[in-house]
Amino acid sequence: MADPGRMAPAATASTQERPAFGLAKLERETLHERAYDEVKKAIMGGTIAPGEPMTIRALAKALGTSVMPVREALRRLVAERALELLPNRSVTLPVMTAEKFDEIVRIRLALEGMMAETAAKHITPDELKRMTRLNDEMIAKLRLGTKKYLALNQEFHFQLYMAARMPQAMSIVETLWLQIGPFLHHVDTDFGAPDFLNHHALMLKALAKRDGGKARSAIEADIGEAAESILASLRASPLK
Amino acid sequence: MADPGRMAPAATASTQERPAFGLAKLERETLHERAYDEVKKAIMGGTIAPGEPMTIRALAKALGTSVMPVREALRRLVAERALELLPNRSVTLPVMTAEKFDEIVRIRLALEGMMAETAAKHITPDELKRMTRLNDEMIAKLRLGTKKYLALNQEFHFQLYMAARMPQAMSIVETLWLQIGPFLHHVDTDFGAPDFLNHHALMLKALAKRDGGKARSAIEADIGEAAESILASLRASPLK
DNA sequence: TTACATCAGCCGTGATCACAAGTCACAAGT
DNA sequence: ACTTGTGACTTGTGATCACGGCTGATGTAA
Numbered sequence: 001m002a003d004p005g006r007m008a009p010a011a012t013a014s015t016q017e018r019p020a021f022g023l024a025k026l027e028r029e030t031l032h033e034r035a036y037d038e039v040k041k042a043i044m045g046g047t048i049a050p051g052e053p054m055t056i057r058a059l060a061k062a063l064g065t066s067v068m069p070v071r072e073a074l075r076r077l078v079a080e081r082a083l084e085l086l087p088n089r090s091v092t093l094p095v096m097t098a099e100k101f102d103e104i105v106r107i108r109l110a111l112e113g114m115m116a117e118t119a120a121k122h123i124t125p126d127e128l129k130r131m132t133r134l135n136d137e138m139i140a141k142l143r144l145g146t147k148k149y150l151a152l153n154q155e156f157h158f159q160l161y162m163a164a165r166m167p168q169a170m171s172i173v174e175t176l177w178l179q180i181g182p183f184l185h186h187v188d189t190d191f192g193a194p195d196f197l198n199h200h201a202l203m204l205k206a207l208a209k210r211d212g213g214k215a216r217s218a219i220e221a222d223i224g225e226a227a228e229s230i231l232a233s234l235r236a237s238p239l240k
Numbered sequence: 241m242a243d244p245g246r247m248a249p250a251a252t253a254s255t256q257e258r259p260a261f262g263l264a265k266l267e268r269e270t271l272h273e274r275a276y277d278e279v280k281k282a283i284m285g286g287t288i289a290p291g292e293p294m295t296i297r298a299l300a301k302a303l304g305t306s307v308m309p310v311r312e313a314l315r316r317l318v319a320e321r322a323l324e325l326l327p328n329r330s331v332t333l334p335v336m337t338a339e340k341f342d343e344i345v346r347i348r349l350a351l352e353g354m355m356a357e358t359a360a361k362h363i364t365p366d367e368l369k370r371m372t373r374l375n376d377e378m379i380a381k382l383r384l385g386t387k388k389y390l391a392l393n394q395e396f397h398f399q400l401y402m403a404a405r406m407p408q409a410m411s412i413v414e415t416l417w418l419q420i421g422p423f424l425h426h427v428d429t430d431f432g433a434p435d436f437l438n439h440h441a442l443m444l445k446a447l448a449k450r451d452g453g454k455a456r457s458a459i460e461a462d463i464g465e466a467a468e469s470i471l472a473s474l475r476a477s478p479l480k
Numbered sequence: 481t482t483a484c485a486t487c488a489g490c491c492g493t494g495a496t497c498a499c500a501a502g503t504c505a506c507a508a509g510t
Numbered sequence: 511a512c513t514t515g516t517g518a519c520t521t522g523t524g525a526t527c528a529c530g531g532c533t534g535a536t537g538t539a540a
Contacts, residue, residue, distance in 0.1 A: 071492085089492055113350075307495085307496095
């Protein structure tokens with residue numbers, strides 16, 4: 001799959017597997033993949049309270065399946081560090097601590113900084129246009145609530161990282177956001193502060209000029225200042 | 241697990257769960273954890289050939305269990321990107337490509353560079369001594385074969401990263417090594433070249449002086465030059 | 481009222497089975 | 511000779527069940 005044309009050393013025109021006819025390849029999603037998506041969505045949406053144990057059977061009943069698909073979905077989320085394994089071998093949504101948050105921020109600075117710098121060199125005009133549109137939408141819907149803001153912000157960032165053409169790094173960053181995501185719903189920080197939006201504007205300007213260094217600076221400032229603001233309110237009310 | 245003493249807000253002396261007596265907490269390992277360890281060991285050891293599909297039932301028979309534990313072990317390894325999901329939903333050990341290798345190297349430079357810099361500030365004399373001992377052992381057993389070298393080299397690096405006190409980053413780096421590991425057995429590179437050992441010596445010197453910048457430089461040189469050497473022989477014989 | 485033993489219920493784990501999709505080889509047809 | 515349909519066999523998926531461990535409530539004795 002990773003290397004087409006290797007097993008068939010000189011593919012004839014008749015054996016080609018290209019999308020023939022007007023038919024899209026109909027995908028068959030397994031139940032545990034759907035379960036994974038659902039639980040992931042619940043985690044990112046802030047629906048699940050941190051610390052409370054979630055049982056396989058309860059989730060299975062909620063999803064209308066047996067325990068099998070849920071088991072595999074949870075196992076995968078644990079591997080991605082989105083959920084945590086208790087000594088009972090039950091799983092929980094981990095409680096965020098200041099130390100853990102700080103570490104994740106430092107990882108993000110290293111990784112996303114590098115990706116932003118790379119993205120500046122590879123981004124296409126179309127992608128840049130899409131990012132600009134996302135940012136405009138963000139400003140327009142600024143006061144539509146934290147949830148909407150967070151979703152748009154994530155889309156903006158991921159669109160940027162996508163331009164770096166680093167799929168491996170992309171999936172690592174996704175797991176990092178998956179750990180931070182649920183926590184952001186429980187902290188009271190004003191994400192609409194003009195500073196944050198300014199970083200995005202600087203980012204767009206750096207991308208337009210293909211300036212990798214400036215792009216890195218912009219993303220670092222964006223991550224760093226947001227983290228500082230969150231850490232402040234985290235230290236104020238330690239857990240949650 | 242991450243926050244002891246939280247569920248019991250004022251633990252009495254009788255209900256304490258601390259390691260009392262000289263007794264180590266006897267751990268009950270589940271079958272799928274053992275299956276995970278075994279398959280992982282096989283992957284890192286270069287036993288499994290890249291590209292060949294591995295069936296659940298065959299592994300189950302080899303391990304003497306049913307399919308259940310194997311299924312979960314494979315699922316976890318796929319989540320960690322150590323294995324790859326085929327369209328058939330079977331799993332394979334991914335074939336390494338130059339592009340993929342290059343991306344992983346760039347991620348490692350960003351992540352492990354940051355960790356080395358952090359480690360320089362936190363490392364204890366004991367840990368430094370242990371690293372020195374590992375390096376000496378590496379030099380002594382230099383010609384005992386690639387397998388032994390790779391194991392000692394990994395131990396050296398991981399001992400360093402451990403000193404950074406960043407468990408999240410640590411587990412990310414582990415997955416990166418898990419992807420590169422199997423591949424290193426199939427490429428013919430002289431890992432015993434004096435350059436590589438020199439980087440380790442520089443690293444030890446930097447750590448002794450608590451010089452984060454020098455530590456970062458040393459690790460970057462170590463990773464970068466090894467990668468260059470491997471990429472050269474990878475381009476010579478593209479796959480495998 | 482308090483301390484402790486008991487027991488029922490729930491939990492994760494793993495084995496087994498049924499089923500649909502996929503793979504491969506062979507043979508019939510062009 | 512090459513393509514195509516058919517069949518048996520293998521594969522991953524998901525449901526169900528049994529089992530041991532853990533939790534929490536109940537009851538009993540002090």
